[in-house]
Amino acid sequence: MKTIDLNCDMGEGFGVYTLGDDEAMLDIVSSANIACGFHAGDPLVMAKTLAAAAARGVGAGAHPSFFDLWGFGRRPILGERPDDVEKQLVYQIGALQALAHAGGQKLTHVKTHGSLGNLAHEDIELARAVARAVKSVDPDFILVVMPGLETERAGEEFGLRMAREIYADRAYADNGNLASRKLPGAVLHDADEAAERILRIVETGELVTVGGRRIPVRADTVCVHGDTAGAVAMARAVRTRLEAAGYRIRPMGAAS
Template identity: 80%
Template sequence: MKTIDLNCDMGEGFGVYSLGDDPAMLEIVTSANIACGFHAGDPLVMTQTLENAKARGVGCGAHPSFMDLWGFGRRPILGQSPAEIEKQLIYQIGALQALAHAQGMRLGHVKTHGSLGNMANEDIDLARAVARAIKAVDPNYIFVVMPGLPTEKAGEEAGLRLAREIYADRAYAANGNLASRKLPGAVLHDAEAAAERILGILESGEVLAIDGTRIPVRADTVCVHGDTADAVAMARAVKRRLDDAGYAVEPMAEWL
């Protein structure tokens, strides 16, 4: 049987503000990427998200970002060295790791958020800083990467376990990175079409970019973002299609 993970970004509220339907998503996905306080999240939100994921048997990982609450981590923050960003990542991963440890949990993976992730997928020095940060906190953590891009190369160089990721709700640029959210069609909203697309990617081993380029990919995990209005419906559709196609959908840390 083929095995795949289904992941979603979680815990992206802050203080009195909430975003997304985490309880509903936790009934569907198998891994949760939990915001660590820089683009979203706070100690209480992080703790509650860990508790909810634990209750549903969902694997947990850190979702660090640029320090950008105002822009939700989706603005490029320039002028920082890879070494500076490395320390910020260690800080964020360590914060979630400590909260998990306090309730007898262990994190399994790390996935960068937003502009930080997009930039690391085009800058090998930044990608290596991410890999070093993960390895410094726990060399057994899985590094979630995009196939064929600098994050994959940096993770391989560092000897980290990798989860190669594809996206259900995002279009791709010709270089294999995610298309800019500013472009028409960059964010997909049709749940059934997205589910069909994911199955096609998994079966064919390639993804079609917005310009028609066919990009070879290998996938271990599928991402559905949790902050869109149709996120839960899309996650349900993707999970149903994976089940129907005979995939075992399980947390990445349990089988990678």
């Protein structure tokens, strides 16, 4: 049977503030990327999200970011030295790993958040810093990468296991990276359209960019964001469409 993972960014609250319906999303997805305190999340939110994921058999991974609580990690922080970013990532991954260990859990993967991820996809030195950080904490971690971009190349250089990711609700620029959220149409909202698009990418092995370019891709995991309007309905539509086409939804750490 064909298998694929559905992942979602979670634990993106802070203190008394919440973002997204994590409880509903955890009933749909198979992997959770948990914020580690630099763009969202705090020890209590992190521990709660880990426990909720474990209760549903959902794989848990770290979702580290630039240190940008004010901007939710979506502002480009230029000029950061890759060595410094590497240490920030080790710090964040280690914090979530410690909470997981205390709860009898094991993390499976790491996926960079927001602007850090977008920049690393196009900057090989930053991508290498990400890969070094992941490998130094646990060489068995899966690094979530964008197919064909620098994070994938860095993951190959460092011999990491990788999950190549496509996005259900985002349009793609002609270089294969995500189109800027500032552009019209960069974020998709129609659940049925997104579900059909994902199945087409998975089945054909190619995606179509905003400029009409066709890019070959391998898809191991599909990201369904939890912080947009209609996120739960979109995630459910994607899962239903994939399962109807014969795909089994499994955590990326368990997928064969």
